Amino acid sequence: MNTSERVRNFLAENFLLDSNGFTLDDDASLLEKGVVDSSGILELTAFIEEAFGIEVADEELVPDNFDSVNRITAYVKSKT
Amino acid sequence: MCGIVGTLSCHGGGPVEARTVRRMLAAIRHRGPDEFGVYLFNHQQCSLGLGNARLSIIDLAGGQQPISNEDGTKWIVFNGEIFNYIELRKQLEGLGHRMATDCDTEVVLHLFEQYGPECLEHLNGQFALAIWDETAGELFLARDRCGIRPLYYTRQAGRLVFASEIKAILAHDGVSAELDPVAIDQVFTYWSAISPRTAFGQIRSLPPGHWLTVGRDGEGRDGEVGQGRYFRVAFPAAGSEPHRNLDTAADQLRELLIDAIRLRLRADVPVGAYLSGGLDSSAITALTHRCTSNRLETFSIAFTDKAFDESDFQWQMARHLGTRHHLITCSHADIGRVFPDVVRHAETPIMRTGPAPLFMLSELVRKQGFKVVLTGEGADEFLAGYNLFKEAKVRRFWARQPDSAGRPALLGRLYQYIADLPSGNIAYLRKFFGQGLAETSSPTYSHDLRWRNTGRTKRLFCESMQTAIARAAEDSSGAAGPSERGLHELDLPGDFDRLSPLAQAQYLEAAIFLPEYLLSSQGDRMGMAHSVEGRFPFLDHRVIEFCGRLAPRLKLCGLNEKHLLKHAMREMLPEVVCARRKQPYRAPIHASFFPDGKPLPWVSEAVSAESLESAGCFNPSAVGRLVKKVERFGSLGETDDMALAGVLSTQLVHRQFVADFRTPADLSAEENVKTVIRTGRSPVATSQLPV
Numbered sequence: 215m216n217t218s219e220r221v222r223n224f225l226a227e228n229f230l231l232d233s234n235g236f237t238l239d240d241d242a243s244l245l246e247k248g249v250v251d252s253s254g255i256l257e258l259t260a261f262i263e264e265a266f267g268i269e270v271a272d273e274e275l276v277p278d279n280f281d282s283v284n285r286i287t288a289y290v291k292s293k294t
Numbered sequence: 295m296c297g298i299v300g301t302l303s304c305h306g307g308g309p310v311e312a313r314t315v316r317r318m319l320a321a322i323r324h325r326g327p328d329e330f331g332v333y334l335f336n337h338q339q340c341s342l343g344l345g346n347a348r349l350s351i352i353d354l355a356g357g358q359q360p361i362s363n364e365d366g367t368k369w370i371v372f373n374g375e376i377f378n379y380i381e382l383r384k385q386l387e388g389l390g391h392r393m394a395t396d397c398d399t400e401v402v403l404h405l406f407e408q409y410g411p412e413c414l415e416h417l418n419g420q421f422a423l424a425i426w427d428e429t430a431g432e433l434f435l436a437r438d439r440c441g442i443r444p445l446y447y448t449r450q451a452g453r454l455v456f457a458s459e460i461k462a463i464l465a466h467d468g469v470s471a472e473l474d475p476v477a478i479d480q481v482f483t484y485w486s487a488i489s490p491r492t493a494f495g496q497i498r499s500l501p502p503g504h505w506l507t508v509g510r511d512g513e514g515r516d517g518e519v520g521q522g523r524y525f526r527v528a529f530p531a532a533g534s535e536p537h538r539n540l541d542t543a544a545d546q547l548r549e550l551l552i553d554a555i556r557l558r559l560r561a562d563v564p565v566g567a568y569l570s571g572g573l574d575s576s577a578i579t580a581l582t583h584r585c586t587s588n589r590l591e592t593f594s595i596a597f598t599d600k601a602f603d604e605s606d607f608q609w610q611m612a613r614h615l616g617t618r619h620h621l622i623t624c625s626h627a628d629i630g631r632v633f634p635d636v637v638r639h640a641e642t643p644i645m646r647t648g649p650a651p652l653f654m655l656s657e658l659v660r661k662q663g664f665k666v667v668l669t670g671e672g673a674d675e676f677l678a679g680y681n682l683f684k685e686a687k688v689r690r691f692w693a694r695q696p697d698s699a700g701r702p703a704l705l706g707r708l709y710q711y712i713a714d715l716p717s718g719n720i721a722y723l724r725k726f727f728g729q730g731l732a733e734t735s736s737p738t739y740s741h742d743l744r745w746r747n748t749g750r751t752k753r754l755f756c757e758s759m760q761t762a763i764a765r766a767a768e769d770s771s772g773a774a775g776p777s778e779r780g781l782h783e784l785d786l787p788g789d790f791d792r793l794s795p796l797a798q799a800q801y802l803e804a805a806i807f808l809p810e811y812l813l814s815s816q817g818d819r820m821g822m823a824h825s826v827e828g829r830f831p832f833l834d835h836r837v838i839e840f841c842g843r844l845a846p847r848l849k850l851c852g853l854n855e856k857h858l859l860k861h862a863m864r865e866m867l868p869e870v871v872c873a874r875r876k877q878p879y880r881a882p883i884h885a886s887f888f889p890d891g892k893p894l895p896w897v898s899e900a901v902s903a904e905s906l907e908s909a910g911c912f913n914p915s916a917v918g919r920l921v922k923k924v925e926r927f928g929s930l931g932e933t934d935d936m937a938l939a940g941v942l943s944t945q946l947v948h949r950q951f952v953a954d955f956r957t958p959a960d961l962s963a964e965e966n967v968k969t970v971i972r973t974g975r976s977p978v979a980t981s982q983l984p985v
Contacts (some may be wrong), residue, residue, distance in 0.1 A: 228923055231753055231916035248723045248750050252726035253931045276721035 215256070217266070218287045224261050225249060240283040256279065262286065268293040296359070297325030297458040297822070298371040298445075299345040300424050301466055302508060307452050309336035310343035312969055313960055314466060319345045320958040321465040322458055324639075325373070325822045329966040331359040332371050336971075342433065344424055346371040349825050351561050352379075352663060356969050358398030362393055363407055367428045369970070370403040373458050373945035374421025374443045375829070382416060406434065411505050414524045418557065418835060422458060428972070433508045439525040440672070440833045441489070441502030441809025444818055448497045454508050459819075460497055460641045464955050471497055471951055473944070475762035478911060481643045483749045486810035488784055493642045493947055500747055502809045525835070526787060527804045527885060528842050529797035535845040543848055544862035546840065548581070551862075554834035555582050558668060566591045566659060566830075567668045569619070570879065571607030573856060573863070573871060574670030574679070578602075578831055580866045582668055583615045592617040593667065595651040598625040599882050607871065614868050624838055626653040629886035630894050634946055639823040640815040641951065643944040645748065645936040647881040651952040652820040660824040667821075671812055672832030675804045676841035677856045678849035681708045683799050686729075687850065690795060693731045702727060707853060708925035723739065737790055740799035751937035754920065756906075756913040796846040825915050883935040887942060888924045900945040910946035912941055 215223070222236035229249050230236065244250040250258055258280060259270050268290065279289040298320035301310055315332045319781060326347035333344040346359035352375065358812035360369045376382070387393070391404040398419075401761055405413040406425050411434065420442035425434040435456060437445045447456035452471050457463045464471060471494035479489035487493060489501035500506055503525035530536070537543045559565055569578045569592040580607065583590055592612055596605035607622065612619035629650040636645075636650045659667055674680050685708055692701035700725050738745070755763075784805055790798060813830075821828045831837065841849070844858065851857035860872045887897045899905060901921055906914045920937060924930055930938065961967055 227919055231913075231919040233915040233919075245722075245727075246729060248746065251747055251750065251931065251933050252722055254933070255722055257927075257931055277725045279722075281725065 217290050220265060221283050221286050221290075224265070225258075228257070228261075229254065236283070237276055238283075240287075242283075243277075243281050245277065245281055258286075262290065266290050266294060296349055296373040297322035297347040297462065298373045298422060298424055299343075299347075299457040299462045300371065300433070300455070301343045302340065302454045303342075303452055304340035304509075306461060309733050310334055311342045312343075312916065312971075315343040315345040316961045316967065317958060318457060318462040318465045319347045320961050321462040322347050323958075323961075324825055325349065325458060327825060327965075328354075328360050329968070330961060331371065331968045332970070333360040333426070334969070335369075337393070340431065342364070342426060342647070342890060344371045344426060346373075349665060349822075349827060350963065351375065351563055353397035354562050356395040357399060358966075359399060360968070360970055361395065361397075361400050361403060362970075363403055364470060366972075368403060368407060368421060369426045369428070370399060370406075372399040372402060372421060372423045373445075374419055374423070374438065375560075375827070376402055376419035376421065377560060377834075378416075378418040380560070411436070411507075411522060411524070414505060420830070420833070424456065425650045431509060432504065433928055435500060435507070436505035437500045437502055439503045439835055440804075440813065440830075440838075442486055442813050442818065442828075442830060442833065444814060445500040446492060446497055447500065447506070451498060457910055460492065460494065460951065461581045461638075461955075464498060464617060465957050469496075471495070471955075473909070473911065473948055473952060475759050475911075476645060476766045478759070478944060479752065479755075479763045481645065481944075482751045482755075483745050484806055484810075485645050485748065486806065486815070487642065488806060488810060494951070527795045527801055527838065528787070529801065530792035531789065531792040532797070532846075535794075535843055537840070537843050537848065538845040540848060540858065543844060543858055547837075547858060547862045550819060550834070550837050550840055551577070551581055551831055552585060552838055554831035555585050555668065558829040558831055559585060563665050564588075564591070565666045565668060566593055566662075566664070567590070567617075568655070568666045568670070568828075569594045569608050569617075570613055571604035571611065571871075572669065572670070572877065572879075573859060573867070573874070574673035574832065576611045576670075576871045577673070577859060577863045578612065578668050578670045579617065580615060580830075580863065583617070584866075591620065591662070591664065592623075593620045593655060593662075593664075595655050596621050596623045596882070597651070598623060599641045599885070602880055602882060604877060607874065609952075610868060611871060619660060620662055622651075622654050624654055624881070626882055626886040626889060628654060630883060630889065630897075633942070634885070634896055634950075635823070637943045637946040639819040640943075640948050641819070641947070643947055644811075644815050645751070645940045645943075647883050647886055647939055648879055649816045649820050650886075651881050652816055653823055656821045656824040656826040658738050658891065659826045665825065666829060668828060669817075669828050670832060671817060671828075671830050672808070672838075673859060675800060675808050676832060676838055676843075677797060677859050678800060678846075679856045679876060680803065681848055681878065682740060682744065682803070683796060684708050684853050684855060685743075686799050687853070689727060689731060690734055690739070691741075692728075693734050696728070696731060704853070734795075737786065737798060738802060740795070741802050747933060748936060750933050751940055754912050754916045754937055754941060756911065759911050794846045795827065796850055797842075799873055802850075883939050884924050884930045887938065888928075891925045891928045893921065893925075897942060900942050900949075905945055905949070908953060909945055911944055911948070917941055936946060 226232050226236040324738050328350040329348045331346040335342040362369045376398040377399045383401045386404045393400045420438045422437050422443040422445035455466045474495035477491045477493050480487045490498040492499050594608040597603040636653050675838035735825045848858045903914045
């Protein structure tokens with residue numbers, strides 16, 4: 215399973231709670247679509263760190279890196 | 295304080311039997327249980343039964359209901375207290391009325407006799423009432439201004455059946471209920487259904503500040519059920535608020551609160567006070583201390599989970615005033631244990647566990663021998679205490695310069711979790727709180743973001759639920775969706791767009807959250823579960839009307855909430871109480887239902903596929919994923935916590951009221967029941983024995 219698929223699965227399982235998988239566009243803003251709220255970002259960060267063995271620095275915790283499947287994938291790739 | 299019930303049939307529904315009314319009363323025995331009353335009027339054209347379960351507080355010996363006027367042509371059953379009953383009684387006696395008891399209930403009846411529905415404007419109190427006029431053949435129902443006391447009704451099988459609680463309505467033969475998808479949609483958006491909706495499609499709530507009349511032919515005089523509104527929370531147009539001087543307003547507020555408390559100390563039983571540790575209950579307790587020479591007894595909740603506990607502040611206040619202080623400690627296990635009972639009393643899905651500790655607190659109060667407590671609800675709505683008001687103010691300020699870095703950073707002063715975000719960087723803050731930033735002309739600007747966020751919980755709805763909600767939206771004219779229709783049902787005042795932004799936000803809180811959740815699920819229901827009456831000095835209508843005329847900066851000064859109240863109380867409260875950061879009242883959720891990550895037995899049953907399919911509200915696989923999150927992570931974010939409470943409570947409501955409602959047995963022979971039977975001529979019988 216590649217990075218994007220793992221991220222989509224995590225979002226579907228834990229935020230959308232949807233058995234149909236991640237049904238949004240990979241560029242869709244997770245905040246604007248109501249997938250993740252302002253406190254959910256911490257949950258998402260914990261998953262990224264654990265699933266991909268990386269450490270998210272404070273200054274990296276920004277929407278540019280985390281607010282869509284594509285952004286998360288690009289961020290993870292940049293750290294691995 | 296009591297409970298009332300009734301059933302009216304004007305189309306040959308047959309005579310009402312006493313046991314019908316008694317069974318309804320048995321369902322709300324907890325709202326008494328000192329004594330009971332039944333009134334029957336069985337005439338050829340119509341049959342009526344009224345009932346009262348009494349919690350005796352004023353005129354203990356003489357106030358048993360039902361009560362009639364001098365010639366027995368009008369009868370009342372009443373739930374509540376009229377605090378200015380002594381003054382009203384004097385006026386009525388001066389007009390020639392003669393009363394047989396010393397209680398406030400009789401005063402209300404005579405006031406109605408004198409003024410008709412306009413009598414409601416004279417009342418300073420909290421109440422739900424039913425008055426039957428035998429001569430006119432009319433039933434008059436009414437509810438207090440703020441919705442402190444409940445009143446529900448249904449029209450099924452040609453009968454109007456009403457009661458203080460839905461369980462009493464369901465105890466009536468031939469009455470049933472189903473969950474209302476639109477109401478559930480509203481709960482999962484606004485935290486409650488909006489009156490007149492309830493969680494049940496066929497059952498309505500009489501909105502606060504309203505009355506309803508039903509005529510002898512089963513309809514009102516014009517073939518319509520008569521309904522009127524006698525009170526609405528009002529604010530003047532922005533900039534025209536008359537009270538603008540801080541010191542003068544502080545003196546006036548203090549005087550009004552002292553008089554409100556003085557009236558609310560009128561009781562033939564001892565009165566205690568709730569003490570949360572926050573400003574509002576501390577203010578009430580401090581002012582009450584000034585009004586009585588008796589040593590005041592105070593009651594508080596402590597939590598074993600320190601994240602929620604305020605007991606240090608409670609003890610500080612109790613020591614400052616020298617009260618005799620009682621504390622109940624609430625654990626996760628306690629909340630999990632009592633939650634099904636809490637929901638049975640609340641009679642609606644709830645998105646929080648906040649009512650549970652209050653359920654336990656009222657039990658403590660009762661065990662200590664108290665029937666009445668003063669409490670601080672209302673200040674956050676009318677004196678601007680909520681973080682929501684500050685959030686809206688910051689967002690409007692930010693909207694004027696959307697690219698500002700500093701303006702959104704002010705939100706960190708409101709919410710601890712924002713301050714806890716790594717590095718305190720505001721990027722996510724901007725993204726989340728910036729949604730809809732520019733829509734400042736929306737009448738619900740203050741609440742849109744919160745409702746949208748809470749609405750994320752609706753992703754758990756099953757397809758049939760979503761279809762039912764969408765269909766209801768198509769049926770609704772002129773509304774974008776059922777939630778918006780809820781706002782249409784709210785009936786905003788015509789001059790709403792001329793109010794200050796703060797007043798608009800306050801109005802929405804006072805019209806939705808206050809009556810439908812705070813005073814109901816957390817207030818009346820949790821108190822009355824253990825026969826304890828709450829009294830609310832901040833909800834004295836004179837205090838509300840005064841606060842409505844305050845300039846916004848006296849309420850929210852910069853980001854300093856309840857500025858006027860703090861100023862008014864600065865010499866009576868410890869500095870630490872006035873200076874304390876606003877702590878919203880919360881209780882733990884997921885830890886209460888999943889101790890050590892494992893569901894309690896009733897939780898497992900509630901989220902089983904079979905139960906979920908039976909209720910037909912939620913997608914079993916989505917609920918399963920939510921449960922797995924709790925089991926795996928042992929924690930949940932705020933929205934998921936609300937979703938969990940919402941799902942579990944909805945499942946409980948379905949089981950307790952739809953799938954498996956247990957009709958109560960009759961009142962027992964030992965219970966003190968006054969029964970009055972009339973046929974429209976002379977009274978046939980009045981007895982203290984069951985019929």
